[in-house]
Amino acid sequence: MRNISDIIEKYIKEILDSNDIIKLKRSELAERFQCVPSQINYVLKTRFSIERGYVVESKRGGGGYIQVVKVRPVTDAELIDEMIGLIGYRLTQSMAESIVMHLLEEDVLSDREARLMMTVMNHTAINIDIPLRDELRANLMKAMLRSLTYSR
Incomplete structure (x- = not known):
């Protein structure tokens, strides 16, 4: 059985399939999934990061909400360039995995x-x-x- 984080992620992604920008109330999501609001924060932070192709913003006032934007580059080369731009001087294994998963999900x-990239990025290989x-x-x-940019 899947855990609550997987279920919340699936629910948000289903909404994002029809809209590239959504606004969510953290408290309403927590109530819907019968979890603490920090669980919603965890899902948004770990599964909807910029490396995975999302921008998440918290808005205060008017009851407050969280805005999730699915970033859709025009070409594979643009997406690859965007990912290269996110990589600084250092790259953690989890950030590397997020980048690879995003590129996989976008069919790049x-x-x-x-699998090859994940193997090379693993701490046991390095x-x-x-x-x-x-x-x-x-x-x-x-x-x-x-x-990848030059081979496409």
């Missing part, structure tokens, strides 16, 4: 390419101490993404 990567591991991961991810 095949399942095989995604067996050196932090912060060097995160620096190497950033460089590897940028190189892989650039190679």
